[in-house]
Amino acid sequence: MMQIGVPKEIKDLEFRVGLSPNSVRVLTDRGHSIAIETSAGVGSGFSDRDYQQAGATIVADAQAAWDRELVIKVKEPLAEEYQFIRAGQLLFTYLHLAANKPLTERLIDSGVTAIAYETVEVNRSFPLLAPMSVIAGRLSVQFGARFLERQQGGRGVLLGGIPGVAPGKVTILGGGVVGTEAAKIAVGMGAKVQIFDINVERLSYLEALFGSRVELLYSNAAAIEAAVPDADLLIGAVLIPGKKAPTLVNRSLVARMRPGSVIVDVAVDQGGCIETLRPTSHSQPTYIESGVVHYGVPNMPGAVPWTATQALNNSTLPYASELADSGIKALDKNPALAMGLNVNNYQLVHPVVKQVFPDLVARTAEFSLA
Secondary structure, three states, rough: EEEEEEEOOOOOOOOOOOOOHHHHHHHHHHEEEEEEEOOOOOHHHHHHHHHHHHHHHHOOHHHHHEEEEOOOOOOOOHHHHHHHHHHHHEEEEEHHHHHHHHHHHHHHHHEEEEEEEHHOEEEOOOOOOHHHHHHHHHHHHHHHHHHHHHHHOOOOOOOOEEOOEEEEEEEEEOOOOOHHHHHHHHHHHHOOOEEEOOHHHHHHHHHHHHHHHHEEOOOOOOHHHHHHHHOOEEOOOOOOOOOOOOOOOHHHHHOOOOOOOEEEHHHHHHHOOOOOOOOOOOOOOOEOOOOEEOOOOOOOOHHHHHHHHHHHHHHHHHHHHHHHHHHHHHHOHHHHHHEEEEEEEEOOOOOOHHOOOOOHHHHHHHHHHH
16 A cells, blocks of 8 residues: 655645546555645645545645655645655656756755656657646647737737738747647637747648648748747747757847737746746736746646646556556556656656756765765
8 A cells, every 4th residue: 555645736826736536536446545635626626525535534734745655746846845855755746857956956865756747758758748738738829818918018919810900920939739739729719820840740740730721830040030020929839858948039039029929938847948038927927028028837737727637637647556556666667657757766867857967967976976
């Protein structure tokens, strides 16, 4: 039997929860003990009673939820939660370490075994990242349309236009899951849409999907520089798993955009691909720089927690079940889950994240020798 803890998320206006009542029932039916911090699921529409009926125990505080063999969360631990991370513990959540050196250091120093949703990999796809990428991609246009409204600081552009008035222009950097889902919503609104990507095969797939409704362009500096100044809504949708996102739009190019244009960078939790974009929050989602509205909320799907929690659990539950049944030995049985391992035994182990923090790799090597 595995003792599993689910703490309440404390990131600003983050209403998702690590396990839904349905997932709790599956795990308790397998003989595992689950502690849910009180009110952890309320924001997603799940009451403490829902969890109790599914077989969980409700605990009064974060310490009690964290004090378990396996901790299942949604977002990365914040500084206030560092005190709860300890050796001998399994942590299963989104981590995005490439953009967060303090958390990386804390995980290494604690001795925890940390498995990141976003680096679990199956045949070059990322099944635990995909559902949130779908949601974030769709929300990027929804939020972008909102902040284009004049009352929100935008240009006052209706993305779909109307007969006799041109539609707004949406430029999307990256044609992966996020970019594709963003394009679906933008096209549905009637906007003029461009997608940039460096993968010619992906561009061919997108042509089959969208036909002539989307302009598909090979991504290079000159093409981006030509397109960005005319964009009403610029969406950053770049992902290099485990690594910091590359900067594709510099400060001087942002300054050439029209006042009141909007930037939404979905890559912000990996450092962002637009130089002027910094992380914001659901309570203060935007700021204006060079006259352009910037939106950089790193936990966008938290805005729709009822949908997002269930979508996430649909993907994470099989892996969570394996961890609960077998502990760290599950990594030996499941190569995809093993790819999720970022930190173990006081060492940074994920090969891509190690490239981001060579100094931490050197430090842990010295520690091991000592």
